[in-house]
Amino acid sequence: IDFVVFEQIVDSLGGITVDVTANEAKYMREAVKIPWVKEGPNDFNGFVSLWYCRIRHLDNDFKRTERQRKVISAVIDKIKSNPMAVPKMLKTVMPNISTDLTKADIMNLGMGVLSYLRYDIVQQQVPAPGTWNDAYVNGSYVIKFNEEENKRILREFLLNKVEKKEEAK
Numbered sequence: 298i299d300f301v302v303f304e305q306i307v308d309s310l311g312g313i314t315v316d317v318t319a320n321e322a323k324y325m326r327e328a329v330k331i332p333w334v335k336e337g338p339n340d341f342n343g344f345v346s347l348w349y350c351r352i353r354h355l356d357n358d359f360k361r362t363e364r365q366r367k368v369i370s371a372v373i374d375k376i377k378s379n380p381m382a383v384p385k386m387l388k389t390v391m392p393n394i395s396t397d398l399t400k401a402d403i404m405n406l407g408m409g410v411l412s413y414l415r416y417d418i419v420q421q422q423v424p425a426p427g428t429w430n431d432a433y434v435n436g437s438y439v440i441k442f443n444e445e446e447n448k449r450i451l452r453e454f455l456l457n458k459v460e461k462k463e464e465a466k
Contacts, residue, residue: 302393303350304343306372309389310382312342313371315349321364324355346371359422370418377414384408421454423447 298306307313317325317339325334329348341349350365376383387404396403428450429442 298390298394300347302390304347305390305393306386307341307343307346307368309386310372310375310379312340313346313368313375314338315341315346315367315371317349320355321349321352324352325349328354341368341371359426363422366420373414373418376411380411380414383411419454421451423451425450 315338317334317336319336322334322336322339325331325345325348329352331345331348334345339345346368350361350368352364353361376386384404391400391403394403398406424440424442424447428446429440432439432441434441
């Protein structure tokens with residue numbers, strides 16, 4: 298999907314609520330010129346959600362992708378609170394999607410997604426916080442990370458999720 302479809306998804310749901318940090322709110326007010334954004338929960342339409350996701354010069358790419366995950370989670374939360382909004386959302390965005398699937402196939406897939414809404418969303422950043430640093434290698438700036446530590450953290454993360462799932466049975 299492109300930026301237009303992203304905005305349409307959020308707007309077709311009636312907007313989303315995003316918890317914004319003080320620095321993000323200040324950036325949105327001063328750099329993006331959206332004066333009403335405040336620290337804490339904010340109701341965003343598609344346009345403002347897109348700008349929030351695209352903040353690049355405030356911190357780093359890890360924080361930017363964290364904001365994107367936060368918006369995706371807010372979209373999912375909105376769908377969970379009103380699953381009947383999915384058909385309207387699909388009808389709104391379909392004209393702007395290119396695919397070889399039929400409209401009926403996409404509608405069925407969209408409705409099938411509803412069965413996954415009962416699951417919690419879990420996230421793990423790789424490389425994990427505190428396991429990497431910026432480096433200058435062979436004339437390029439790169440992220441240098443501790444591979445073994447990240448393997449350990451990812452293994453632990455995945456195993457904990459499997460164990461918790463088995464405990465719930």
